[in-house]
Amino acid sequence: GDRNKQMKLDRQEWNTEKIWKRSLKWSIFIIISLIITHWMFMYIVGYQEVFDMIQEGPFTNFTSFLVMIIFTAAFYFTFAWFREQVCTLVCPYGRLQGVLIDKQTINVYYDFKRGENRAKWRKGEDRKAAGKGDCIDCNQCVVVCPTGIDIRDGQQLECVNCTACIDACDEVMVKVGLPKGLIRYATEDEIEKETKFKFTGRMQAYTAILLLLIGFLGFLLNNRGAMEAKFIKPAGSSFFVRDGKINNTYNYTFLNKSNQDQVVTIKVIEPQHGEITVSASDKILVKRDQMTKGTVNISFPEKEVKLSKQNVKIGVYDQKGELLDTFETYFEGPFKLQF
Structure with missing residues (x-):
């Protein structure tokens, strides 16, 4: 109820009505705390990981389960008792605003x-x-x-x-x-x-800056790539020679930022004559809003490798042949004396 009803309930003896209302309120607080904690974990580790933890049970992921219990208890403590004291004692917002x-x-x-x-x-x-x-x-x-x-x-x-x-x-x-x-x-x-509101020069300047920032943010969001790709050489790995070609192994990571599944292929853009060998298939399925990892081999004919370490540019393409993203890394080969 409203403030007066809540104060009346506080003064009331512990009867069936009070026990029922308090139990309902505390249960709702616990449910809200659990929802917030799970959402927070989903934001950090991904929703699929959280669902997997729930299915596996608390003892399989005991540390994560313990952390979730602690955070749930903290949120419940805030809802049930600490409440406005978060604003008056803990939150720095008011003190920061006070000097601004x-x-x-x-x-x-x-x-x-x-x-x-x-x-x-x-x-x-x-x-x-x-x-x-x-x-x-x-x-x-x-x-x-x-x-x-x-x-x-x-x-x-x-x-x-x-x-x-x-x-x-x-x-x-x-x-x-x-x-x-x-x-x-x-x-x-x-x-x-006792003057009327005026849209001052400073307010006009702040408004212009804010509009520019909003426009820049919109530009960045509109021009962000649908795919983010990375190719990293495994630690300690080196080149190897097979059938007259020098090979390097790379671990790839694809992040699909679009709202639809993507089937992608990998090609070496620079230098030319590079070949890609994917461990599973030439085409890789990257589900929407998810990350896909795997391994690829890149090879060049021995005569094309002029340096012991040279730059390569790798491109990721969709089914229509459109370039989604590029990544620059290095390719290792045998040491050669330059005269």
């Missing part, structure tokens, strides 16, 4: 010039003639605040800009027939000097 704002920063403010002197509401009273402000001291802005601060005391580090106080105050103002906006988004100068 000035009198021209838009924030959640109480219009003290309009609201003071605050006094209880009396129907039919001319508050202006009585020297009273628009604040009727109903305390609703404090009641709804998740961190328990009084916004009428000024801007405070604990404020998380949730604007619950704005909504509560506007609702009260409508009921008593006074203008909304006693608590609103404004600058400190706007409140103190």
Whole structure:
């Protein structure tokens, strides 16, 4: 229920109703904590790995299971007891914001010039003639605040800009027939000097920079490759000669960033005359949003290898022959004296 119902339940004796409601609430908190923990693990190790761990059981992956229990307990502790103290004691956001704002920063403010002197509401009273402000001291802005601060005391580090106080105050103002906006988004100068909002030069500059950053982000997202490929020589490996050709082995990693499965082929772009031998098949299936690993051999005729270590450029192509990605690495051969 609302705040009053919750306070009443706190004072109530432990009967069937209280046990049922508290058990339901704690169960919901545990379920939410478990969901958050599993999602966090999926983000780190991948959803398939998490599903595999669940099927294998806790004792097969005991360390991972123990970590998940610890994180679930931490989230449950936050939901059940720590709550707003995360914002007031742990989270550095408020302290960082405190050193970044000035009198021209838009924030959640109480219009003290309009609201003071605050006094209880009396129907039919001319508050202006009585020297009273628009604040009727109903305390609703404090009641709804998740961190328990009084916004009428000024801007405070604990404020998380949730604007619950704005909504509560506007609702009260409508009921008593006074203008909304006693608590609103404004600058400190706007409140103190009673001036209207101005789109200042600094705000225009910040807006332009923000739009440029958004545009650049959109450009990067639009131009990112559908496939990311890497070819790395195994540690300690060297070349070998077979049928008059010098061979090098590479471990490949393909990351499919598109929303559809890709069947790819590998070719040596530079230098020419390079041949690719894939361990399984010439064509490699890379499922959408997944990573595929394997091994390939690259070979050159002995007469084409001029240096003991030379650069090679490898391309990855789709079924239509379009180049998806390239990767530059090196190719090892026998040492040759250069005259």
